Amino acid sequence: MVPGVDRHHPEPTRAGARRRSGTAPSRLATLAAVAVGACLGSSSSAEGPVLGWGSNLFGQATSPESATAVSLSTSHACAIQALTNAVICWGDDTYGKATPPASVNGTLGSGIAIAIGTSHSCAIQNGTGAVVCWGSNGSGQASPPDSVNGTPGTASAIAVAGAASCAIQTSTGAVVCWGANGSGQTTPPPSLNGTSGTAAAIALAQDHGCAVQAGSGAVICWGNGFHGETTPPPAVNGTPGTATAISVGLDHSCAIQAGTAAVVCWGRNNFLQATPPPTVDGTTGTAVALSAGAGGVHSCAIQTGTGAVVCWGYGYYGAATPPPSVDGSIGTAAAVVAGWTSTCAIQAEGGAVVCWGINISGEVIPPAALRGTRVTAIAAGSGHSCAIEAGTGAVLCWGRDDMGQAVLVIGVFVGGRWDGRWCDGREVA
Numbered sequence: 501m502v503p504g505v506d507r508h509h510p511e512p513t514r515a516g517a518r519r520r521s522g523t524a525p526s527r528l529a530t531l532a533a534v535a536v537g538a539c540l541g542s543s544s545s546a547e548g549p550v551l552g553w554g555s556n557l558f559g560q561a562t563s564p565e566s567a568t569a570v571s572l573s574t575s576h577a578c579a580i581q582a583l584t585n586a587v588i589c590w591g592d593d594t595y596g597k598a599t600p601p602a603s604v605n606g607t608l609g610s611g612i613a614i615a616i617g618t619s620h621s622c623a624i625q626n627g628t629g630a631v632v633c634w635g636s637n638g639s640g641q642a643s644p645p646d647s648v649n650g651t652p653g654t655a656s657a658i659a660v661a662g663a664a665s666c667a668i669q670t671s672t673g674a675v676v677c678w679g680a681n682g683s684g685q686t687t688p689p690p691s692l693n694g695t696s697g698t699a700a701a702i703a704l705a706q707d708h709g710c711a712v713q714a715g716s717g718a719v720i721c722w723g724n725g726f727h728g729e730t731t732p733p734p735a736v737n738g739t740p741g742t743a744t745a746i747s748v749g750l751d752h753s754c755a756i757q758a759g760t761a762a763v764v765c766w767g768r769n770n771f772l773q774a775t776p777p778p779t780v781d782g783t784t785g786t787a788v789a790l791s792a793g794a795g796g797v798h799s800c801a802i803q804t805g806t807g808a809v810v811c812w813g814y815g816y817y818g819a820a821t822p823p824p825s826v827d828g829s830i831g832t833a834a835a836v837v838a839g840w841t842s843t844c845a846i847q848a849e850g851g852a853v854v855c856w857g858i859n860i861s862g863e864v865i866p867p868a869a870l871r872g873t874r875v876t877a878i879a880a881g882s883g884h885s886c887a888i889e890a891g892t893g894a895v896l897c898w899g900r901d902d903m904g905q906a907v908l909v910i911g912v913f914v915g916g917r918w919d920g921r922w923c924d925g926r927e928v929a
Contacts, residue, residue, distance in 0.1 A: 578614050578621050585610035585626045595619050597635030604632050615660040617641065620679075622658050622665055629654030629670050639663045641679030648676050659704040661685075666704050673698025673714050683707035683724035691720050705748040712755075717742030719755050727751045728774075729767030736764050747792035747799070749773065749838075754792045754799055761786035763801050773797045773813030780810050791838040800838045800845075807832030807848050817841045819857030826854050837878050839863070844878045844885050851875055853887050863899030 578589040578600065586606025589598035597619050602608040604623045611623035611632075620635030620642045630650025633642040641663045647653040648667045655667035655676070663680035666688070674694025677686035685707045691697040692711055697720070699711040708723030708730050718738025721730035729751050735741040736755045741764075743755035752767030752774045762782030765774040779785040780801045787801035787810070798813030798820040808828030811820040819841050825831040826845045833845040833854075842857030842864050851874030855864035863885050874890035886897040 578616050578623075580611050580614060580623075581606070585612065587611040587614060587623050589621060595636035597621050599634065601632060601634055603630075613658060615658045615665075617660040617665070618662055620660070620663070620665075622660055624655055624658060624667075625650065629656070631655045631658060631665075631667050633665065636663070639680040641665055643678065645676060645678055647674070657702065659702050659709070661704040661709075662706055664704065664707075666702055666709055668699050668702060669694060673700075675699045675702055675709075675711055677709070685709055685723035688722050689720060701746060703746050703748045703753075705753075706750060708748065708751075708753070710746050710748050710753050710755075712743055712746055713738070717744070717758050719743045719746060719753075721753060724751075727768035729753050731766060733764060733766055735762075745790055747790050749792035749799060750797055752792065752797070752799075754790055756787055756790055757782070761788065761804055763787045763790060765792075765799065768797075771797050771814035773799060775812060776801070777810060777812050779803055779808075785810075789836060791836055796838060796840045798838055798843070800836045800843055802833055802836055803828070807834070809833045809836050809843075809845050811838070811843060814841075817858035819843050821856065823854060823856055835878060839885065842885065844887075846875055846878055846887075851890060853878060855885060861899045865898065867898050 578587060580586070581588050584606050587600040587604040587610065589600055591598050593599055597616070600621065600623065604611040604625055609628070610626040612626045613624040615622050620633055620637070622631060622633040622644070624630070625632055628650050631644040631648040633644055635642050637643055644665065644667070648655040648669055654670040656670045657668045659666045664677065664685050665679050666675060666677040666686070668674070669676050672694030675688040675692040677688055679686050681687060688709065688711070691713065692699050697716070698714040700714040702709060702711045708721060708725065710719055710721040713720055716738050719732040719736040721732055723730055725731055732753065732755065736743040736757055742758040744758045745756040747754050752765060752769070754763060754765040754776070756762070757764050760782050763776040763780040763786070765776055767774050769775055776799070780787045780803055786804040788804050789802040790799070792799045796814070796819070798811060798815065800809055800811040800822070802808070803810050806828050809822040809826045811822055813820050815821055819838070822843065822845070826833040826847055832848040834848040836843065836845040842855060844853060844855040847854050852872065853866045853870050853875050855866060857864055859865065866887065870887060870889065875887040876890050878887045879885065885899055
């Protein structure tokens with residue numbers, strides 16, 4: 501556990517309510533995107549066969565026959581089936597989160613994008629662009645409003661975190677959110693309402709969200725701002741600076757400034773997670789890529805020109821100390837993703853996976869099948885990591901596997917402070 505970091509309860513699990521959904525076919529498949537979730541989720545893209553493993557208590561490691569996209573959460577997963585575009589889910593079906601409705605499961609309709617949270621799932625319907633959600637609806641998170649559910653509005657992008665969901669409305673570019681709102685995380689400001697302003701990109705964290713405003717490039721945030729995470733500085737808020745990319749973590753946010761490519765962060769700074777070093781903050785260097793972590797308290801970036809990985813923030817477990825193989829000493833990186841207390845990168849020189857940080861569950865030790873092998877994408881969650889192998893496109897994961905994706909809570913459910921529980925409700929000793 502990271503000292504001094506506030507977290508929230510996961511959604512309570514009903515006694516005896518868990519059930520396993522129908523087992524998906526066993527043949528391998530191809531995918532276009534793989535998303536690895538803690539109680540939230542982070543994603544990367546690639547193509548190739550899907551391999552499922554880890555705990556299969558709820559069938560969450562049983563992959564569909566063929567897929568073009570897959571999204572993983574704590575104990576369930578969803579995918580878009582190749583050829584048919586049908587949304588297929590498997591694993592823990594508590595609240596019906598692994599039972600997509602007929603409107604996207606291939607019966608009456610299909611999907612083109614998926615995003616899943618702790619106990620609910622969402623998809624954008626193929627053809628219509630309507631947002632369809634299912635699963636727990638205790639906070640209204642599975643009830644998208646008319647403005648994006650097809651009557652009449654539709655969506656071009658969706659983001660899900662915990663018990664909250666957000667989308668960008670197709671016709672107006674407005675940010676529309678629904679679900680848990682205890683911290684205002686589903687109440688985007690008027691500057692993103694489609695009339696006063698629209699969004700080009702959105703990022704959603706546990707209890708706050710941020711967007712890059714279309715046209716102006718200004719970063720606008722909303723939700724819990726106790727630590728200043730929803731108050732972007734003038735360097736990126738449009739007065740006068742703007743941004744080209746955003747990434748949000750636990751109680752902090754970061755962006756790459758337009759024009760300078762300097763990394764700018766704000767919010768909670770108890771571990772200096774909102775203080776990027778001179779090597780990327782524009783003083784002596786800038787960045788071409790940024791990852792604020794899967795709800796963690798450290799961030800990493802790839803330095804412009806050198807390709808060196810630079811990290812900052814909570815580094816007790818070494819998650820903020822990249823090794824020489826990617827820090828520019830003897831090697832550099834083509835991609836980096838910051839997880840909860842670990843980080844992984846793809847080495848630019850050979851395409852190998854390099855990970856560092858806490859190793860309680862083996863999350864920083866890629867499997868033998870990946871050693872010396874090039875990969876095309878990586879993802880890091882809370883206690884586990886995944887990579888997509890070049891050539892074969894095989895998805896290989898490693899780390900905590902007692903429930904597959906059942907990893908340590910990182911603060912995703914609003915209401916009550918964190919009291920040491922895993923995503924499935926088990927107390928942490």
